[in-house]
Amino acid sequence: MVEKFDAIVIGAGPSGNAATYTLAKQGLKVLQLERGEYPGAKNVQGGIMYAHELEKIIPDFRDDCPIERHIIEQRVWLLGDDNYVGTNYRSEAFNSDKPNRYTIIRANIDKWWGEQIRKVGGLQICETTVTELIRDPSGKVIGVRTDREGGEIHADVVIMADGVNALLAKRAGLQDEAAPENVALAVKEILFIDPELIQQRFGIKEDEGVVIEIMGKVTKGMVGTAFLYTNKESLTIGIGCLISDFKNGSCPPYRMLEDLKKHPVIKPLIEGAEMKEYAAHMIPEGGYKAVPQLYGDGWMVVGDAAHFNNAAHREGSNLAMASGRMAAETVIELKAAGKGYSASNLAAYKKKLDDSFIMKDLKKYRELPGIMHGNKQFFGAYPDEITAAAHNWFTVDSVDKKTKEKQIMQSFIKRRSVMGLVGDAIKLVRAVR
Amino acid sequence: MSIMVKVEEKLYQNRYIVDESRPHIQIKSVEACQTCEKQACTVCCPAACYSKNETGGVTLVTDGCLECGTCRVVCQDKGNIAWDYPRGGYGISYKFG
Numbered sequence: 001m002v003e004k005f006d007a008i009v010i011g012a013g014p015s016g017n018a019a020t021y022t023l024a025k026q027g028l029k030v031l032q033l034e035r036g037e038y039p040g041a042k043n044v045q046g047g048i049m050y051a052h053e054l055e056k057i058i059p060d061f062r063d064d065c066p067i068e069r070h071i072i073e074q075r076v077w078l079l080g081d082d083n084y085v086g087t088n089y090r091s092e093a094f095n096s097d098k099p100n101r102y103t104i105i106r107a108n109i110d111k112w113w114g115e116q117i118r119k120v121g122g123l124q125i126c127e128t129t130v131t132e133l134i135r136d137p138s139g140k141v142i143g144v145r146t147d148r149e150g151g152e153i154h155a156d157v158v159i160m161a162d163g164v165n166a167l168l169a170k171r172a173g174l175q176d177e178a179a180p181e182n183v184a185l186a187v188k189e190i191l192f193i194d195p196e197l198i199q200q201r202f203g204i205k206e207d208e209g210v211v212i213e214i215m216g217k218v219t220k221g222m223v224g225t226a227f228l229y230t231n232k233e234s235l236t237i238g239i240g241c242l243i244s245d246f247k248n249g250s251c252p253p254y255r256m257l258e259d260l261k262k263h264p265v266i267k268p269l270i271e272g273a274e275m276k277e278y279a280a281h282m283i284p285e286g287g288y289k290a291v292p293q294l295y296g297d298g299w300m301v302v303g304d305a306a307h308f309n310n311a312a313h314r315e316g317s318n319l320a321m322a323s324g325r326m327a328a329e330t331v332i333e334l335k336a337a338g339k340g341y342s343a344s345n346l347a348a349y350k351k352k353l354d355d356s357f358i359m360k361d362l363k364k365y366r367e368l369p370g371i372m373h374g375n376k377q378f379f380g381a382y383p384d385e386i387t388a389a390a391h392n393w394f395t396v397d398s399v400d401k402k403t404k405e406k407q408i409m410q411s412f413i414k415r416r417s418v419m420g421l422v423g424d425a426i427k428l429v430r431a432v433r
Numbered sequence: 434m435s436i437m438v439k440v441e442e443k444l445y446q447n448r449y450i451v452d453e454s455r456p457h458i459q460i461k462s463v464e465a466c467q468t469c470e471k472q473a474c475t476v477c478c479p480a481a482c483y484s485k486n487e488t489g490g491v492t493l494v495t496d497g498c499l500e501c502g503t504c505r506v507v508c509q510d511k512g513n514i515a516w517d518y519p520r521g522g523y524g525i526s527y528k529f530g
Contacts, residue, residue: 035518037450041526042500106530127522147520165502167518177509185503187479189443190529234529247473247507254440254479277529278443280479280499282506 005031007331008144008155010130010168012039014317015303016161017113018057018324024122026332031153032122033146035129040110042163044281046188046227046236048211049104050318057325058116062098066108068231069209070099073202079216079226080387082264095208103209103229103236105190133158133172133299140342141172141298157341158299159327161320164282166292166305174299175292178307180244181373182286184224187253188238189261191273195233201269202230213314214239216387218260220251221380223372225314226260228269235270237261240283242373253280283316284309288366294353295346300327308358312365312432319358326352368431375427381415382424440481444497452523456495458482458504458516465513466491474504474514499525 009020012034020032036042048071054061073090094100117124134143134152143154160168164183169175195206202210214226224241239253239260246253260266284290284307291307294300302308303320310319330349331341339345353359372378389408399407412421460466467490474483480497483504505516518524 035521037522037526040530042524043530044527045530047530107527108529110530129518129521165500165505165518167516178506180506180509183506185477185479185501243477243503243506246477246503247471250476252440252476252479252481254443254481258439275443275446277446277527278499279447279527279530280501280503282501282503 002143002152002154004143004154005029006155006335007031007157007159008033008153009159009161010144011161011163011303011305012036012110012114012124012126013043013161013163013303013320014045015305015308015320015324016159017110017117018053018321019159019161019302019328020122020124021057021113021117021120022325022328023331024117024120027121028332028335030122031155032117032124033128033130033144034124034126036126038107038111038126039114039124040107041126043106043110044188044279045104045106045317046229046238046314047104047106047317048229048314049102049109050315051098051100051102053318053321053325057321064112066112067102067104069103069204069207070094071101071103071209071211072204073210075210075212077212077214077216077265078383078386079214079218079263079265080383080391081217083387083391084216084265085387085390103211103231105231105234130162130168133168135172135298139297141296156298157331157346159324159331160299160301160305161303161324162305164284164304166301169292169301169305174296175301178284178286178290180247181242182284182290182307182369183243184240184283184285185243185246185253185280186238186240186283187257187278187280188236189257189275189279190231190234190236190277191270192234192276193270193273197272198230198233198235204230214260215379216383218256218263219379220249220256221376222246222249223376223379228266234276235273237266237270242285243282244373254278283311285311285369287311287369288359288362289369291362295343295349297343298341300330300346300349302327308362310361310365312368313361315361322356322358323353326356365432371427371431375424377416377424378428385412385415441497444480447497447499448526448528449496450523450526451496452519455520456493457519457524458493458495458498458514460491460493461513461515463488463490465511469511469513473507477503477507479503
C-alpha cells in the first residue's frame, strides 16, 4: 500500500519551508522531502532575511529564530581598481524591537524551520532525493518517486520547491533548461573573526549589522555584483556574475572571489578572519520573462524553482517564502471548498502571485535583465569613469574646478560618446520603470 | 597552478559525504569534449571539477562538486553532461550555507 498525503513538498529551503509549515499548521497531512543530510545542507544564501514575509507565516519568529545581526546600515559601493565611490544609509530607526532585515546563516535558519514544522505536525524527511514525479494516464501529478527503497509516495498535490536547478520540472517537460544569460553563478565564503573586530571595523554595536552591496571592477566587466555581510562572529563575502559571461570569459569564479578579497578597500575589513566554508550556488536572474509555467494538474512550483528573484533589489528569499505560503493557501482554500487540484483550480495560485509584490515587482523590472546583459558598459566603463572622476574631483592640485569638470566630462564622452551617454541614460530608465 | 591549489584549499574546508564510485555527474561522450572549442566547463566550475586533459578532452572529478548546476547550464547547447543529484544524504553538506 503506497502511503498517501494531502500534499508533498519537495525541498527544505525558504519556499518549501513556508509551504510545509502553512499546510501543517492548518492540519493538512503534509510530507516534506529534502535530499540533504539535514535541512539546509544543500542551501546557500548570502544571506539577508527579510522579516516581513516570515512574520506573516510565524508572527513570533523573533522569540527563538537564530538570526545573526539586524541591519542598521546599508552601503552600496562602486569599486575601482584601488578605490570606491559609495553611498551609505544608516538609521537608529532600524534599532526597533521589530527590525526589518537580518543577516542570517542559512543552515541555522533551516534547522530552526524544521523544528517549527515538526511543532505544527508536519513531517519532514531528509536524506531523500526525489527522482521523478508520478503522473496518472491523464498526466495529472499524483505523487513522487524517491531514491529510497519502495520510495513511491502519493499525494493530492505536489509542490516543487527544489530550488534553482528545478530538475523535476525539467525532467517532466514542465520547464526548459535556464539560458546561461538568465542565471548567475555566485560563490561565497564564510570568514570567522572576533565579534569585537567586526564591531570596530564597521562602527556598530553588538547585534547591529552592516551590509555592503558591491559593483564595479571586481566583476571584470561581467554583469554581476558582490557583497560583504556582517554576521555575529563571521563575515560572508561573495561575488556572482551571469553564467553567459563566465562562459565567454577566462576568469574562474574562485579567482574572482580571491581578487575581491585582496581589493585594497575590502582587505582591511576581512583581515585576520578564518575561512570555514566555500559555497557556490546559481541565482535566477532572468526576471519576469524567464518565469516558467507555475502550475498544472496536481502540481505547483515555488521559490527559485519558479525563477522568483528580484535581482535589482537583491530579494529572493522573501519571494520564496511568499510564493510557498501562497501555494499552501491555495491548497488550503481548495480543500476547504471541497475542490480538487486540477490546473484550472490551481490557477488561483497564479492569481495570488499576480496580485502580490512578487509578480508586480518582476513585471516592473522585466526589461532590466536583457538591458544589463546587452550593455556591459554598466559593469565596465561606468565604474571606471565614475571612480576616476571622483579621484580627479577630490585631488587638490591647483587645477581650477572648471577645468576639472571639463576633464571629467571629456573622459565620459571619450568613453561612451555624447549619444552613447544619452542612450545609456534612456536604457537605465527603461530598465527600472 | 597556484589557482588550482587555492580552490583545493577552499574545498578542503567543506564537508562532503562522498558516494564512492557513484559520481552524480557524467560526461556523456569523450569525443564531444575533444571537439568542443571552448570547454567552458573548465573555466566556469566553481570547484574546478573539470580540467583539460592531454587527449584534448575534459576530465571530470566530482568529489569537490558544490552541486550548483553551472556545468549543466553551460553545456546545454552540446548536451554532453548527464547531471543528477547525488543520492539522498550524499554530496556537499553545507554547515553554514
